[in-house]
Amino acid sequence: MSRKPYVREVSKTRWFLRQPRYMRYMMREVTCLSIGAYALVLVLGIKRLSEGRAAYEGFLQALASPGGILFHLVVLAFALYHTASWFNVTPKAMPVQIGESFVSGGVIVGAHYGAWIVISLAVLLLAGAF
Amino acid sequence: MAKSNKPVVWGLFAAGGTVTAFIMPALVLLVLLAAFGRVPDILTYEKLHAFAAQWWGKAVLLGIIFLALWHAAHRLRITLHDVGVRADATVAVAVYAVAAVASVAAAFYLLRI
CATH class of the missing domain: 1.20.1300.10 (Fumarate reductase/succinate dehydrogenase, transmembrane subunit)
Incomplete structure (x- = not known):
């Protein structure tokens, strides 16, 4: 040393x-x-x-x-x-490839937020929160 | 035979992270509504009991609980390493054991409903 x-x-x-x-x-x-x-x-x-x-x-x-x-x-x-x-981090964790190119990160993240809002509203609705 | 159990451990962590990301805020909000006196239908004793009495209701509840526990356990293991705890084998056994025991307890109570 x-x-x-x-x-x-x-x-x-x-x-x-x-x-x-x-x-x-x-x-x-x-x-x-x-x-x-x-x-x-x-x-x-x-x-x-x-x-x-x-x-x-x-x-x-x-x-x-x-x-x-x-x-x-x-x-x-x-x-x-x-x-x-x-x-x-989803675009990094699971990039989506279509043909030669990758789907842009913004689309993947945006899709998650959209699905999240729909799922949350569905859960609240089915649970009788409204 | 797989040479490493990492894919299983990480796969469950990722599944748990995804499930909790999608539904945890809504679940907490439901309980908050109940706490403020506007009890949502599903949280009344009759409705929740009826829900948990069905096999798929049990499956949903146990699935959410197990994945959330596993996700938290795995991330806690990594975070403890990050803050200088280097006894990873001990930490791993401890956190996964808590997740496993709590999940088995949840299954046990669900089966009594």
């Missing part, structure tokens, strides 16, 4: 704070925390549902508490960020 090895002074835990680009990357990655947490809440909801009406309605009431509403607002914000960031 050389006498003065070059050591990059980059923090292993805070490296992403150095650049907006890295921070956006990390923001995208930590959406998984809220998605995982929400999936666990769904499991809990199914458990309560299987335990009968009283248990399920107690579960809904707990979600309507200030803490429950705050949790859902945070999850909603991260879920929207996940949706946008997921759609925005």
Whole structure:
């Protein structure tokens, strides 16, 4: 080893704070925390549902508490960020080739947003939200 | 025989990312509506119970939950590596185990409905 090895002074835990680009990357990655947490809440909801009406309605009431509403607002914000960031990388993740040329990224991303709006409206409509 | 299980792990991650990207905001919005006193039909006990009592209703719920959990588990594994946790084998076992156990629990409760 050389006498003065070059050591990059980059923090292993805070490296992403150095650049907006890295921070956006990390923001995208930590959406998984809220998605995982929400999936666990769904499991809990199914458990309560299987335990009968009283248990399920107690579960809904707990979600309507200030803490429950705050949790859902945070999850909603991260879920929207996940949706946008997921759609925005689709041209890289699955480029579509027709003949010799590739479909432009904007079309692929736009199609995802369009489908997302239709699916969201369909879910809300079928669920009786309106 | 495949030499690596990466395609399966990543494929489920991508499937979960896609499913959650499309429906998670709407799902959270439904619950928020309920929290503000405008309970959507599907979230009343009768309707949700009837939905989860059908085999395809169970399949939809379990599919969403499993894929969301797997997606979160895989991304958390990668993110932990990114913030300096280098014990990948331990992390991988832990996150996938949580996803698997919670999914099995969801299946167990669904079968009791």
